[in-house]
Amino acid sequence: MNNFIAFRTILSKEIHRFLRIWPQTLLPPAITTSLYFLIFGKLIGDRIGSINGASYMDYIVPGVILMSVISHSYANVVSSFYSTKFQRHIEELLVAPVSNWVILLGYVGGGVARGLMVGCVVTGISQLFAEITVVNWGVTIAVYFLTATLFALAGFINAVFADSFDDISIIPNFVLTPLSYLGGVFYSVSMLPAIWQTISLANPILYMINAFRYGLIGVSDVDIQMSFLITGGFIAFLTLLSLLLLHKGVGIKN
């Protein structure tokens, strides 16, 4: 019961935080993705034609939605947990009888909530440009949640190790964004030369985007089961790593 109340408190604090600053958290992805849909989908997409049987606009919608989910679930946890460390109010949690898994669940829950909320905003905007009928609701919702969870966990670990505000922007700028763009958001890997197709398969984001695309429009470059296996494997690994870091007090205790 105590853990449930503590979890609810952390989660509600986290959700309240990103809703309070909605012009920084919810508005920018709406504008950015509108431009993606307008420029890539509408203006350029009309000249590209179809990919794997789907119109170019329909083809990029799942990737753009999931890219927003990835970046915002990550950004929420990394910035919130690092601020908590920086302002030292992490001590409020450390002195209280809150289990490590509750702290992790609360912060990851906040990241997932923001990722999903941004995903809903982007999905709503995509409906202005494309008419998508969901092919497989189960796969769509599962990938949506699992991807948000995975990147919220990754953001948490980044925040644990971060010593400065520079440290929380390096991974999103130099790792996440390139991997997302190279994860087949705007193209099918089958369009790449053989060597780049092989290299692309080492990018885990490719599997998530394609699984999500399969759920939404029924098109994928990769095996769906493999996608779930990779995503689930990463979640399990990052969860264990996060709990270990919290147990040892890395970055938060002397």
Place this chain on the structure above:
Amino acid sequence: MNALSIRNLKKTYSNGFVALKGIDLEVESGDFFALLGPNGAGKSTAIGIISSLVNKTSGSVSVFGYDLKKNNAKAKACIGLVPQEINFNQFETVKNIVLNQAGYYGMPKKLALKSTEECLRQMSLWDKRNTVSRRLSGGMKRRVMIARALVHAPKLLILDEPTAGVDIEIRRSMWEMMEQVNKQGTTIILTTHYLEEAESLCRNIAIINDGMIVERSGMADLLARVNKDRFVLDLASEISVIPKIEGYEFELADSKSLHVTVPKGKNINQLFHKLTENNIAVLSLKNKTNRLEQLFMDLVNE
């Protein structure tokens, strides 16, 4: 029952600095206890370990019988901490800071709201409940931290230099609050650099120096060991020669101010009588240092 039992507690930081060299300490339930020591002596490290902010190297800590390692949640539930530095979210409202802390301690919402209101009223902060905390004055911020520490009704309240940097008016109101909380049954451990604060509030005392407890006794017993008092005498007229009176030591601070050391048990009336004989008129008298300060300096310099 002891509110706090520490056994052979050691802490060596990753840079090799040994902050605690194996301290033993017991604080009785209901006590108002002073933990004193110079900067870098190990007070904050000890408090950090007791409140789970610092990992110990070895030793054991138990709070009201709950071992901090084996019964971590129960031990933590007994403790309320007021840290040295401001450590709440500066963008959060006063009420939410206290309310969230109640949530972390697992208090149901209804009870948490009631307790939050009581604590904020006790700290005279209820009118500021919807104010964003960064807009508060320094004294108010300290009171927010006390309200936050009290919201789950801890049995042991640890105050780490709670009055540092606050003006005398707020300091006095905080002393009253601490005495009131202690009278309600809460054990208090206080660290402070204001030794008159410790002297007037605390019943028992430990002095820590260089990672070791160098003194542990009752405040009255400790003060009874003071074997001399030092006074400052403000003189009615200037003098140039230090008077020589047997049994008293004098030091001229300036031409109208004389410092005198009086051995314990020596009659102070006799001092004034002798000064009058020497044509020295005294306008006023005050203590040069308080008694605890003298002992503290002796103990940490040993």
